[in-house]
Ligand SMILES: Cc1ncc(C[n+]2csc(CCOP(=O)(O)OP(=O)(O)O)c2C)c(N)n1
Ligand SMILES: CC(=O)[C@@H](O)[C@H](O)COP(=O)(O)O
């Protein structure tokens with residue numbers, strides 16, 4: 001079903017079309033854009049509240065800027081649906097995040113209006129500054145460079161590294177701080193308090209409004225915005241910002257806060273700011289979910305990415321299960337951590353801005369002094385955990401596999417080199433699904449297994465996750481546990497916990513001719529494949545290895561002693577991953593076998609449902625079965 005855009009929106013195929021409308025029509029365009037987003041996301045899914053909150057900003061930016069010549073960078077990009085719709089992707093928008101369709105994030109290869117590929121947060125200021133410095137170097141004086149960054153993303157260290165540089169850069173850079181007081185969960189930290197203070201300060205806002213009024217009056221007499229600003233700037237600084245404005249102190253001219261939902265005012269301000277050279281920041285106050293009551297008034301975290309819903313009633317569809325359902329791995333983590341923490345007062349929980357996504361919110365609610373959301377700050381989360389560990393505490397640091405890429409140095413330098421007891425729980429390991437390549441947890445096996453002291457493990461089901469978490473509390477060093485997005489396989493998952501000897505795998509099924517060695521949840525696909533193959537008289541053995549590091553050497557001696565045909569299966573990159581570790585072991589121990597490795601190839605795998613991506617890479621149940629069939633059919637030519 002293709003959703004029809006409103007009357008004006010249907011005429012906008014590019015920002016040039018938008019510019020043909022009068023300023024008076026912008027409110028209607030915003031309204032139509034907002035409804036088009038609501039109509040589409042309710043039926044096809046995706047991120048929601050963030051895009052609704054920047055509708056006016058999006059329209060104003062494309063109305064004033066000369067995109068794509070002027071460079072517009074969206075931070076994270078989950079709020080860029082309006083941008084996509086106004087820049088030629090309106091008629092493809094129903095394919096958003098669907099296999100083969102457009103990406104849910106800006107992507108350079110998708111459109112010339114997508115100046116920078118995003119998905120991970122806090123990169124926009126650095127990228128836009130790079131573009132601005134390049135323009136300066138090339139003598140492109142009038143080119144605008146704009147980074148739109150949320151208050152949540154502003155908590156990421158990179159944003160501050162970039163502002164520190166921007167403040168001495170003398171470039172044509174505008175940072176737009178889209179402040180809605182929300183990350184996915186409510187935003188946290190001292191910066192949030194600071195932004196609230198500045199937004200609600202009565203004195204500050206009174207003077208600020210007078211300044212804008214003055215600006216309007218001066219403009220009428222032909223005085224340039226730049227002259228006005230420099231005249232009043234000193235006065236504002238001494239009268240209002242005596243205690244110093246954080247951004248001003250970094251040499252960024254600060255404007256705002258302004259109402260981010262007044263499209264006409266935004267157009268005026270952006271046009272004025274375009275004429276003011278140098279690095280500057282515009283603080284816009286917006287409401288996440290603006291214009292859709294259930295999202296605006298309801299639970300904003302739920303409406304960040306609600307899934308499909310009835311746009312009229314606001315009811316979010318939930319499939320009514322006909323059979324008892326297995327829980328999500330994240331919930332097994334969340335509940336198990338509380339269970340462990342009740343027994344062991346050294347256990348602490350840490351998440352960088354994903355309390356709901358990781359289910360650490362369960363512990364944050366029950367034990368608020370022992371569980372921390374540290375903001376979008378993966379590097380800090382790891383070193384903060386290391387600090388806790390030096391004092392004899394046992395931090396469980398839960399970070400999505402792909403976000404952990406940010407904190408790799410901290411894992412090595414601050415944790416592994418000092419052999420500190422930090423438990424890394426890597427959620428969303430393997431394919432993330434509709435979020436696509438920026439979010440796939442493809443590399444963690446490879447990047448963790450080469451780190452000295454690190455234990456690398458993955459549970460095949462809920463019981464194993466619980467046992468591995470328990471085991472980790474007893475190991476005096478870094479211990480990582482990876483598990484995927486979504487559900488496990490055990491409806492009755494609250495099993496008593498027991499320690500697993502570190503490096504011990506298990507036999508799932510005895511068999512002949514071919515041995516399947518799997519790591520983690522993906523092993524359940526091998527179970528399904530074996531059931532199918534049994535119907536054809538094929539009977540491969542199946543081993544759940546559980547650990548990549550250390551490998552279960554006893555089990556491997558058994559496997560390579562008995563089998564000359566071996567298949568490894570992992571939902572991680574093939575290069576340097578689990579299969580590679582098995583091959584290395586085989587060579588080192590003088591075995592010969594025909595080994596087929598299934599996993600993520602050396603390629604960018606786009607977005608889609610997890611099963612579609614597994615199929616594409618040949619390790620869905622059918623792909624595994626095919627690999628067994630193929631190997632069973634060939635003669636082993638070695639010793
Ligand atoms: C490095 C990194 N960590 C975590 C995330 C997950 N994440 C995506 S959006 C988001 C919240 C961003 O908040 P904000 O920038 O204020 O945008 P809003 O959704 O409020 O518009 C988070 C934590 C991410 N994309 N990148
Ligand atoms: C934009 C972003 O990075 C998050 O919103 C991400 O999409 C969350 O993923 P999960 O839905 O797997 O928590």
Ligand SMILES: [Mg+2]
Nearest residue numbers: 150151152182
């Ligand atoms: Mg926000």
